[in-house]
Amino acid sequence: MAAPPDAPVTPPVTAGDVLSARELLTGVVRTTPVAGARALSDLTGSRVVLKCENLQRTGSFKIRGAYTRIARLCDDERAGGVVAASAGNHAQGVALAARLLGVRATVYMPERAALPKIDATRGYGAEVVLSGRTVDEAVQAAIAAAERSGAVFVHPFDHPDIIAGQGTVGCEILEQVPDAATVLIAAGGGGLLGGTAAVLRAARPDIRVVGVQAAGAAAWPSSLAAGEPLPVGAMRTMADGIAVGRPGDVTFGQVATLIDEMVTVSEDSLSAALVHCLERAKLVVEPAGAAPVAALLEHPHRWSGPIVCVLSGGNVDPLVLLQVVRHGLVASSRYLTLHVRIPDRPGALAELLARVGGLGANVTDVAHSRISGALAVGEVDVELSLETRGPEHRDAIVADLRAAGHAVATT
Template identity: 45%
Template sequence: MKMVKYTRQDVDEMTLEQIKEAARALEGVVRRTDLVEAPRIHPEGQVYLKPENLQVTGSFKVRGAYHKISRLSEEEKKKGVIACSAGNHAQGVALAAAKSGIPALICIPEGAPISKVEATKSYGAQVRLVKGVYDDAYREACRLQKESGAVFIHPFDDPDVIAGQGTVGLEIMEQLPDADAVIVPVGGGGLISGVACAVKSLRPQCRVYGVQVTGAPSMARALRNKKIEPLPRVSTFADGIAVKCPGQLTYGMCEKYVDEIVTVTDDETAAAILALMEQHRLIAEGAGAVAVAAAMFNRVDVRGKKTVCLVSGGNIDVTILSRVISRGLTRAGRQGRLVIELVDKPGELREVSAVIAELGGNVISVRHDHSGDEADITACTLSIGVETRDRDHLNRIRDAVVRAGYRILDS
């Protein structure tokens, strides 16, 4: 496949009219997702959610994929399409190809959630699992495209795809025309490029922030260093934004339109997923929750501002979700573990449990261990899992255990 080289002129040629044209093409295909007020995400700001996790296929990706495929010529459609994806773009391409009656081959990293892989297959696309991460799947898709002559549908570095994703920004400006800030997840940069172009064209004073995870900060680093360099590796459960290298076109558009790219940790992202579930009954995947995490943990100053957090997708594997909930509870201080040294005699567990219960804590697990060569021969350790209201509650329980005469080794 011949690589497209984008220039500053290509960046400047992206217009609001192209995004409006994409919106017309997507009528009757994608959902116009609502804005949901979220007062508990940050009590000092007026925060709204744009739940693209409720979109057809479970993410915003169908917007760009469908728009791109809708613009193919009849001759191009006969050749079929090929794409690479961590899962969400795959579903968008598969659905768009099915609606257009053309074959689709999708290369997906083998570590992608099973739910995303199976959903892609359900739309009729052929799936090839590739060892490694998104960038490895991209190289394999390029190789296969050269062999087959199919049309490559890039997940982010394509003007038509970006215009399709920009329809999210168009909707936000129609729903909240006086927005002060929009916070957008960033992987390769297609979503934020389109959203920022739409937002800045309609309301230049509205700030646009991108969010990446600390384990995959490719766009943040590129903008900071003023050049595109691939990361040596990525490490995050937010597979949808685990991209080693941003696109040329998206880099240029972020440089032109985006005010700042910030990062959040995996633990903060897990806490945001938990907050969305408990407060709004919304299921978000890791990539979909990073904008909310940025607002929750003050990576973006939302105090006194009307801020929209874009929840970009909800296709999370249920096995990962259970671990994420546990991490989120721990990050929020909702559950913890006390490792206590005590004398191994009858009644000690009852006494410790009574201290915890008196303060309203709930014991959810107990592990008793009297091994260890360095410990006193009559000593043991008690590892107690505790369910609490928040971190302050957990700290008060820990202090009460110490006051009761017990030594805490770890918590």
């Protein structure tokens, strides 16, 4: 989706602003590595490179913007402390930046924020207050607290200093992949996307900049179509790091001016992308950070290469990781649950398991039930959880069991 015709000509944050932020961040943030992605390159037919912001300090790109914002406060503002709101990554970035700069920080986080992110934020020295069910509700609570106390509210994305700091990722991409043709960047509030686009556009007007959102929390497509920031309704996505209900006023002007396209990806693709990063790239990436890879999995031939996927963060709750990996295996047909009807006689279950084993599937769980109104007299329902080698193997297993006379249902 291209920017609307009446989009502002000059973005709020320029490449010069980003370059100034980079000087400020020298010695503070890491120049994160890039990694080749052979499997994705084979899939797309173009060279694919992963920009590993999941290996940044605090586990995401957020330290870039947070430090830039807080470092530019005057002495009186620093003395009053800062307040922020975040599901986790911005929280940790603000906490570490404040500690490095000797500033008191209070961070508001949603009540259901991941425990590892809460603990990490406290570990960096910030006071954590749990408030609201969503990031947007936590933001409102933080703004109210800042107004009461006189502290400075450090917005997670909607401020020029935040956008400029996040945009320094683009400076590194230009140096590390100078021939990049397409850059895919996850979009939540739009700070990383807008800031990175500013520096890429200035240096390489031909480069294609693509934002990626989770389909279950996609405020940008409708906002870009309308020409103004619009709130999205209920959000439901595993990618909590980009689940933002409304683009910011500042980031909207930035993104609408500079990007070429905004795409959305499904939950299945997000989980499959996370598994792909784990297995093929040996990188731990949170669902939001895996969104650019998910876009390539859904649209392998849509963009010209070389393609850069910015892996924006790696802070994922281990419990969520377990669930997402399971979901990703199911989405890629490598984990399968079957309901098979067999005769209720001695040896029938052993025969079924032997047959499945002979087909090369690994049985991870078995449930055996005689109680169901759908069963005929003398039948048993067996639920099998299997590890398979992919779609072809799955189809072969189901076909073989049906050919043997079994009633088979998949879930």
